[in-house]
Amino acid sequence: xxxxxxxxxxxxxxxxxxxxxxxxxxxxxxxxxxxxxxxxxxxxxxxxxxxxxxxxxxxxxxxxxxxxxxxxxxxxxxxxxxxxxxxxxxxxxxxxxxxxxxxxxxxxxxxxxxxxxxxxxxxxxxxxxxxxxxxxxxxxxxxxxxxxxxxxxxxxxxxxxxxxxxxxxxxxxxxxxxxxxxxxxxxxxxxxxxxxxxxxxxxxxxxxxxxxxxxxxxxxxxxxxxxxxxxxxxxxxxxxxxxxxxxxxxxxxxxxxxxxxxxxxxxxxxxxxxxxxxxxxxxxxxxxxxxxxxxxxxxxxxxxxxxxxxxxxxxxxxxxxxxxxxxxxxxxxxxxxxxxxxxxxxxxxxxxxxxxxxxxxxxxxxxxxxxx
Numbered sequence: 001x002x003x004x005x006x007x008x009x010x011x012x013x014x015x016x017x018x019x020x021x022x023x024x025x026x027x028x029x030x031x032x033x034x035x036x037x038x039x040x041x042x043x044x045x046x047x048x049x050x051x052x053x054x055x056x057x058x059x060x061x062x063x064x065x066x067x068x069x070x071x072x073x074x075x076x077x078x079x080x081x082x083x084x085x086x087x088x089x090x091x092x093x094x095x096x097x098x099x100x101x102x103x104x105x106x107x108x109x110x111x112x113x114x115x116x117x118x119x120x121x122x123x124x125x126x127x128x129x130x131x132x133x134x135x136x137x138x139x140x141x142x143x144x145x146x147x148x149x150x151x152x153x154x155x156x157x158x159x160x161x162x163x164x165x166x167x168x169x170x171x172x173x174x175x176x177x178x179x180x181x182x183x184x185x186x187x188x189x190x191x192x193x194x195x196x197x198x199x200x201x202x203x204x205x206x207x208x209x210x211x212x213x214x215x216x217x218x219x220x221x222x223x224x225x226x227x228x229x230x231x232x233x234x235x236x237x238x239x240x241x242x243x244x245x246x247x248x249x250x251x252x253x254x255x256x257x258x259x260x261x262x263x264x265x266x267x268x269x270x271x272x273x274x275x276x277x278x279x280x281x282x283x284x285x286x287x288x289x290x291x292x293x294x295x296x297x298x299x300x301x302x303x304x305x306x307x308x309x310x311x312x313x314x315x316x317x318x319x320x321x322x323x324x325x326x327x328x329x330x331x332x333x334x335x336x337x338x339x340x341x342x343x344x345x346x347x348x349x350x351x352x353x354x355x356x357x358x359x360x361x362x363x364x365x366x367x368x369x370x371x372x
Contacts, residue, residue: 018109026137114329123149149332153332156339160290186354191251200217200218201226205233211227234274238278242285255286317334317342319331
């Protein structure tokens with residue numbers, strides 16, 4: 001799986017932190033055990049025929065050779081079974097009893113990976129169910145963690161839905177620097193490659209660099225970018241863009257918005273105004289409101305979702321910059337708390353680094369399970 005390989009390579013900060021923590025937890029109070037060797041295959045005893053030679057005449061019989069000092073046989077470094085089967089000797093595995101102390105250490109490790117207190121407690125409780133008192137290895141715990149994380153996230157792994165409504169309006173929101181503009185460009189390019197006609201509206205009218213960046217992506221994907229003079233009312237631009245996209249027969253209209261901090265009431269009210277004006281044109285719009293989150297913000301992402309959901313009715317998430325954080329567990333906390341669809345994740349700068357979210361691949365990459 002190409003995405004898993006990419007995730008595993010890019011999420012090394014997160015997974016190595018978890019792996020190192022798990023190793024330390026298991027080794028603290030754990031004991032080495034050796035995996036039971038398989039039974040030796042039965043070997044039938046067969047008589048080896050010995051060819052007898054006729055005795056040579058006494059006169060021609062050679063003299064007995066002088067005894068030669070024999071080199072003592074070396075002690076075999078591998079057991080009989082290993083030599084018979086060709087298998088390498090079993091490596092000792094450290095296992096530790098899953099008790100209250102170990103659970104507490106696991107909880108602290110998951111909280112440190114930004115999974116959040118509530119989610120960490122829920123995950124460890126589910127892992128302990130039916131296994132409390134049993135001795136587990138690091139690899140077994142990684143497997144259990146991976147399965148539990150994948151279970152939590154399975155229901156939220158959903159691509160951006162497409163509707164027959166034309167144009168389908170996709171409003172993209174988020175704080176400064178989250179990667180909104182880049183995400184819009186990558187999504188537009190991917191939808192165009194899939195045969196959809198896309199129009200982009202550069203709604204960040206206060207930042208010339210954002211408009212220029214969108215135009216670069218538009219040229220790359222062959223997508224028109226609708227702009228307005230710097231400082232124009234973004235709500236008016238959004239309204240006009242809907243009219244133009246409709247006239248052009250576009251399948252999708254993706255509207256970029258200025259980055260805004262969730263604690264800036266004036267900026268959040270401006271976003272609410274954009275939504276109100278869009279609905280004057282089409283009361284069902286925006287058909288998707290995608291919140292772009294920066295993984296490096298950690299637990300602050302939770303408060304961002306709460307605020308944007310109130311003002312813009314967020315319908316789905318895109319998580320960027322997973323390659324730049326040692327705390328990728330925040331995505332698990334978001335899925336557990338809000339249950340919002342996760343449309344895509346970003347682990348780099350190129351167009352191929354934004355891909356559909358796969359819970360199994362993500363869980364394995366985050367925990368390091370299955371890594372050879």
